[in-house]
Amino acid sequence: MAWRLDGTYFENCNCEVGCPCTVADFSAPADYDRCRFLMAFHVDTGRIDDVDVSGLTVGVFGDTPAMMVEGNWKVGLFMDAKASEAQGAKLAGVFSGQMGGPMAGLAPLISEMLGIEKTSIEYSAEGRRHRVKIGEGVEVEVGDIASPLDPEAAPPKLTGVHHPASATLTVARGTTSRITAFGYEIALQGRSGLSAPFSWAG
Numbered sequence: 001m002a003w004r005l006d007g008t009y010f011e012n013c014n015c016e017v018g019c020p021c022t023v024a025d026f027s028a029p030a031d032y033d034r035c036r037f038l039m040a041f042h043v044d045t046g047r048i049d050d051v052d053v054s055g056l057t058v059g060v061f062g063d064t065p066a067m068m069v070e071g072n073w074k075v076g077l078f079m080d081a082k083a084s085e086a087q088g089a090k091l092a093g094v095f096s097g098q099m100g101g102p103m104a105g106l107a108p109l110i111s112e113m114l115g116i117e118k119t120s121i122e123y124s125a126e127g128r129r130h131r132v133k134i135g136e137g138v139e140v141e142v143g144d145i146a147s148p149l150d151p152e153a154a155p156p157k158l159t160g161v162h163h164p165a166s167a168t169l170t171v172a173r174g175t176t177s178r179i180t181a182f183g184y185e186i187a188l189q190g191r192s193g194l195s196a197p198f199s200w201a202g
Contacts, residue, residue, distance in 0.1 A: 003090075003099060003202050005046035005053070009165045010130035010195035012140050012174040012188045013037035018158070019192040021068050022169065025161050029066035036186055037062050038140055038179055039165070040132040041095075041198065042123040048090035048099070056080040056087060057121040058095050059134050061114070061182055068109070076114030076182040078134050080121045092116060094202065101202035102164035114182040128155065130172070130195050137180035142172040142193030158194075166196040 013019055014036045020028040021035060039060040046053040059078030065071075077095055079088050093099040097107030119135035128144035144155040158169045172193030179186050 003046075003048040003094065003101075005041075005043050005048075005094065005198070005200045007042045007044040007046070007198060008125045008130075008195070009039060009041045009198045010125070010132075010142050010172065010193065011037055011039040011165075012142050012177050012193045013191060014186065014188050015192040017145070017173050017192045018171050019194070022158060022161055022163055022194060026069050030064075030068070033066055035062070035064045035066060035068060036179075036184070036188070037064075038132075038138065038188075040121075040123060040130075040134075040140070041165075042125070048094060051086050051090045053083070053087050053091055056083050056091065057123040057132070058091055059121065059132065059138070060095060061179070061184075063184070064109075071109040071111060073106070073110045074112045074114055075110050077116045078121060078138070078181075079116055079118045081119055082121075083118070088118065094200070099202055101200045104202075106164060117181065125195070128172075130193075131176075134181070137178075139176060139178050140174065140188070141176040142195065143175050144170050144172045144193075144195060163194075165194075165198045169194045169196045
């Protein structure tokens, strides 16, 4: 059976703006000894095998070495509480990489799964503003960069990168960031952000 997901994504990590891992296409280390990130994916329309997953959101938390391609990632998933058991199982299969697609490329880098937490997820993307609230412990908002030279112009983009979300990413900055989950307590406001539409199939 085949699957397809279309929607929007954003992330916030503890690198400075912009994240060298992404800017250098994973050939340069993160700004600090560990890279910690939260990615949020909202599925506008999607079907995995015979299961409709439209309207659901998945969060991906990661803790990795500075050189991300070296592996030893620790990853936890947040599953939308609105997902049925069947929807949650299918989404977990895609976002763990078990069902192929872009996340399958990350699977060999993961040495420890921190778990899957099913909880309420509120996601919004309006203009330059992208926000997610996950349960009581996570609230992250990023804003796409606006140049002071031309504030109304389109925000800067990275192109041709090997990022699982998309090959073209909009550069953003964390405006609100509070993450208490999987034994971590971090705040990443003012740090690197990225956003993009995503279109996956497998």
